[in-house]
Each structure stands twice: as C-alpha cells, then as structure tokens.
C-alpha cells in the first residue's frame with residue numbers, strides 16, 4: 001500500500017463516482033472513512049482519476065453527494081476543468097436536483113443512480 005495514505009484510506013476502492021466529464025470509470029480510486037467504521041455517522045471522501053480528465057473528489061455525509069469536484073490530487077486543492085470550452089469547478093449530481101422532500105428520505109448514500117451528473121444544469125459553471 002502506498003505510504004502516503006493512512007489506515008482509514010482504502011485504495012482501489014469501489015466507488016459509484018465516474019468521471020463527470022466523460023463518464024468513464026475512474027482509476028486509482030481512494031475512499032477515506034472520516035466518520036470511522038464504528039461511528040454512526042456515514043462520512044467518506046471518494047477520489048479517483050480519469051486518465052484523460054484528471055482527479056475528481058467528493059464528500060459523502062449520510063446522503064449521496066451534491067457535487068463532484070475536480071482536484072489536483074486526492075484531498076488536494078480544487079482545480080477547474082474545461083468542458084466544451086467553458087471552465088467548470090464543480091459538477092452537480094442528480095441527487096442535488098431532487099426536490100427537497102425527496103432529499104429527506106433515507107437512501108443508500110452509495111446508490112450510483114444519485115451520483116450521476118445532472119447535465120441539464122449549468123449554473124455551477126464559471127464564465
């Protein structure tokens with residue numbers, strides 16, 4: 001195991017996260033348990049690398065993530081990616097677009113359906 005990651009990090013972990021730009025399966029995936037295995041709080045950070053578009057990361061706290069962020073490395077600084085000629089610094093998920101009452105429902109935070117990028121939205125883009 002790579003020495004730069006701690007005991008709460010799982011490398012080559014399975015994650016519902018895919019590249020938000022090309023929807024490719026991510027490589028070098030990493031899941032860090034922040035809530036801890038015994039804690040009631042489900043709190044994880046998921047990271048992974050697209051060979052073409054670089055590193056992406058998201059935080060999962062009891063619910064599916066609202067956004068997926070491009071980063072320069074796992075647990076590193078945010079960066080921007082250019083998609084169709086526009087700079088983007090976060091990708092809103094399908095979960096974020098659900099009505100608030102549906103977001104209160106108890107769902108599996110790792111359900112891949114909620115992790116898909118909502119491509120109908122553009123307000124998170126930087127112009």
Ligand SMILES: [Zn+2]
Nearest residue numbers: 019022050053
């Ligand atoms: Zn990609």
